[in-house]
Amino acid sequence: MDGDVFMVFKRKIYEKLLEWKNNCKGEKALLIEGARRIGKSTIVEEFAKKEYKSYILIDFNDVSEVVISAFENYLIDLDTFFLILATEYNVILYRRESLIIFDEIQNFPRARQAIKKLVKDGRYDYIETGSLISIKENVKNITIPSEERKIKMYPLDFEEFCLALNKEELFNYIKLCFNNLKPLEEKLHHKAMLLFKEYILIGGMPKVVAKFIENNNFKVADEEKRDILNLYESDINKINKLYKIKILSIFKQIPSFLSQHEKRIRLKNVNANSFKNFEESFYWLTDSMITNACFNSTDPNIGLGLNEERTYIKCYMGDTGLLVSLAISENNVLANEVYKDILNDRLSINKGMLFENVISQMLVANNHKLYYYNEYNNISHRNDIEIDFLLTSNNKNAKVIPIEVKSTKRYQTNSLNKFINKYKNRIDKSYIIHPKNLKVEDNIIYLPAYMTIFL
Numbered sequence: 001m002d003g004d005v006f007m008v009f010k011r012k013i014y015e016k017l018l019e020w021k022n023n024c025k026g027e028k029a030l031l032i033e034g035a036r037r038i039g040k041s042t043i044v045e046e047f048a049k050k051e052y053k054s055y056i057l058i059d060f061n062d063v064s065e066v067v068i069s070a071f072e073n074y075l076i077d078l079d080t081f082f083l084i085l086a087t088e089y090n091v092i093l094y095r096r097e098s099l100i101i102f103d104e105i106q107n108f109p110r111a112r113q114a115i116k117k118l119v120k121d122g123r124y125d126y127i128e129t130g131s132l133i134s135i136k137e138n139v140k141n142i143t144i145p146s147e148e149r150k151i152k153m154y155p156l157d158f159e160e161f162c163l164a165l166n167k168e169e170l171f172n173y174i175k176l177c178f179n180n181l182k183p184l185e186e187k188l189h190h191k192a193m194l195l196f197k198e199y200i201l202i203g204g205m206p207k208v209v210a211k212f213i214e215n216n217n218f219k220v221a222d223e224e225k226r227d228i229l230n231l232y233e234s235d236i237n238k239i240n241k242l243y244k245i246k247i248l249s250i251f252k253q254i255p256s257f258l259s260q261h262e263k264r265i266r267l268k269n270v271n272a273n274s275f276k277n278f279e280e281s282f283y284w285l286t287d288s289m290i291t292n293a294c295f296n297s298t299d300p301n302i303g304l305g306l307n308e309e310r311t312y313i314k315c316y317m318g319d320t321g322l323l324v325s326l327a328i329s330e331n332n333v334l335a336n337e338v339y340k341d342i343l344n345d346r347l348s349i350n351k352g353m354l355f356e357n358v359i360s361q362m363l364v365a366n367n368h369k370l371y372y373y374n375e376y377n378n379i380s381h382r383n384d385i386e387i388d389f390l391l392t393s394n395n396k397n398a399k400v401i402p403i404e405v406k407s408t409k410r411y412q413t414n415s416l417n418k419f420i421n422k423y424k425n426r427i428d429k430s431y432i433i434h435p436k437n438l439k440v441e442d443n444i445i446y447l448p449a450y451m452t453i454f455l
Contacts, residue, residue, distance in 0.1 A: 258315075
């Protein structure tokens with residue numbers, strides 16, 4: 001199962017599960033996609049306990065021959081099929097009041113194909129959970145059911161992290177200040193930034209957060225993060241593809257890519273003979289949701305994807321806490337004291353890499369596809385304009401929203417100023433995300449990093 005944590009955290013996806021249950025009324029199954037260890041199984045089982053009279057959780061990582069036989073031999077006789085499941089799991093199933101969970105569905109594609117027949121039968125509801133690290137490779141010989149709705153699940157976002165650490169009042173105050181575009185009281189701003197830096201270092205993987213809360217110790221959390229990284233590496237090694245070595249290489253080099261000034265991978269720099277393998281390897285990591293891809297939009301306007309150029313791609317880690325452990329002391333668990341030194345700015349670390357990564361993570365969790373913009377000067381051989389992220393506003397006069405990320409308190413805004421001057425008729429509002437308090441100046445909103453969750 002994905003996500004055997006010691007405590008169940010409040011997750012926003014719960015509301016989406018309720019919406020599916022109330023609106024679909026058994027007419028569609030729900031497939032929850034996401035990377036490994038983000039808590040899919042945990043939240044689905046919690047939902048089943050609270051919202052249904054009974055449920056069965058079939059874990060295809062560890063499923064009996066009896067259940068396999070039921071799928072292989074009795075789908076033509078659903079009365080017997082359900083009787084076998086009820087008997088094997090010692091659960092009474094109630095028409096329209098029971099949920100059947102197919103956990104780690106990628107390990108048994110036949111069950112996913114059966115969804116069409118099971119949904120049409122209409123007796124029960126069905127939720128599938130799948131780790132995308134292998135779900136897309138295991139569908140070659142099955143018919144993908146149209147009676148399936150998909151939603152994506154991510155690590156804990158900053159709001160969920162605050163709730164897990166019992167910081168709800170501070171978060172509500174942050175939200176109030178954002179809504180009113182007012183700075184926080186200065187001492188509370190420092191408190192919020194310290195909490196946000198904890199989020200960067202720990203990340204949003206549920207078991208990692210649980211370990212930190214239980215032990216109040218970064219080292220224990222770091223050990224758990226390295227277990228997850230080893231699990232990802234092990235999963236990559238199981239891929240039956242010629243380019244799995246390239247996938248592993250890219251995975252391990254993510255901190256190196258992000259440490260560079262431009263933070264980009266230039267696909268066309270790769271030897272032509274290996275380009276296809278490199279490109280497939282990169283997109284495999286993105287499809288697995290281990291990483292988040294950020295694409296270059298050459299003409300910033302509504303429909304950023306219409307001008308998407310894939311020569312250069314930024315590759316962010318899906319969870320910033322995992323990036324910290326991948327980047328620092330790769331073979332050794334970081335001591336609690338080292339984490340505290342980083343937290344209190346007593347130890348130098350590439351803040352730009354971590355800051356930009358966590359902003360990308362927060363934007364993706366809010367369902368934004370990631371785009372950036374740069375303008376290269378052929379005379380000076382450098383970028384005249386570099387905009388870290390581009391969003392589009394969702395009002396009727398939709399326009400572009402440029403975002404610059406600054407990890408230090410002293411910085412320049414030359415790129416953003418040039419971008420605004422060049423595209424002023426296309427821009428709705430502009431943001432600089434930084435460690436300082438909120439202010440609005442010259443039509444630019446200077447946003448403390450912890451407020452990114454509201455964009």
